[in-house]
Amino acid sequence: MTAGRRRGVELERAILRAAAEELVASGYAGMTMDKVARRAGTNKNAIYRRWPQRAALGVAAYKYVADARTPTVDTGTLRRDALELLRQANASWSSPHGAVLRDLLAAAADEPALLDLLREQAGGGALNAAWFALLSRAVARGEAPPEAVQPRVAALPMTLLRGEYALRGVPALPDEVLVEIIDEIFLPLIRGRGLACPVPLSAG
Amino acid sequence: MTAGRRRGVELERAILRAAAEELVASGYAGMTMDKVARRAGTNKNAIYRRWPQRAALGVAAYKYVADARTPTVDTGTLRRDALELLRQANASWSSPHGAVLRDLLAAAADEPALLDLLREQAGGGALNAAWFALLSRAVARGEAPPEAVQPRVAALPMTLLRGEYALRGVPALPDEVLVEIIDEIFLPLIRGRGLACPVPLSAG
DNA sequence: CTCCTTAAGGTACTGGCGGTACCCTATCAG
């Protein structure tokens, strides 16, 4: 056996791998330091030497699994672009990887420092950029008014998706919900932002 | 001293009161059974005889504080109605009472049975009805098209408010955010739902 | 008033957890 004693990066990877496995197996609440140590074939000391808090290990383990793929779509129409992006997000969130993320988010309610790290992962950077790009293309095609390119509009579908996940339980959202979000809210809003009428539309 | 030994309802109220105080003082995570028992001047037995789980006590304690006021507004215009309702919700959520609710919601991520109870409290019933009433009045006044009276539209402002709370931290949302939610999203959406154009508005 | 059921009080315990201390030992740089 070339066993020897693992050191440095090698051990660190082993710990992260073990932590990630515990995370997907038992959730954050079940990711015990002892269990991670045992699964990694080491002991708590080696873990605490690297991450001072259990929560820090949780975030690190999540990052270790998260592959941070940047979603890109370009189907040619606004509606199909939006639907596709939303479907990708739904698939991602309902995967084990997403379950871990949601679990971590819930668990880290009292650890404000870690919340920031997670929020970034939860759909901050790349995802938002994708929605902006989608809107810009729609404007270029004449499918949407220029006023629609706005942060709050771009973030809306993902916010609604999050809302649905918060409202319902764990399982993946049925596709009809995604279609509703797009057809009942997102697209009507974009249409409505074309009309700059501060005064009610009654009168007519 | 008329001390005596408290029994039945009297003791139950004392426990609930103590639990509620611990809840607002230290959050759900800090609401220890021992601390509740000590504050109530009793012991854990008396608590476990009534609530089999700590989470059950948490929910009961929350209900004990929650006053379940039904919000009602009627200012005469859609925009002011919506803004007022949203401001009330914001004030309620940023109050200690709201902090407890958000804390409980986060903590109960792995207790699905309790989630339902909390979700109801979190703005399910009465609040939704208020938004429906608001929309209906706007339609009656001619301020909104009848197509706007729809569950997803009614729930939208509260969903966005929740989204902002999830995104940012604890503190109360500044009023500009509420105004933006109404002016940039809610009202344009209602306007947009008047135009039933499945085909893009380009072409013109 | 007495007795007896009921429920509250007190205390101690189990088991699991996060986190720390201490000491032993393998590894690697010099």
Place this chain on the structure above:
DNA sequence: CTGATAGGGTACCGCCAGTACCTTAAGGAG
């Protein structure tokens, strides 16, 4: 070869949820 570094093993502290067991006050039935 040697000494600093870091991994390994183990025991420990304090805290917590939940349980067991016994003592003691309260209140109703007779």
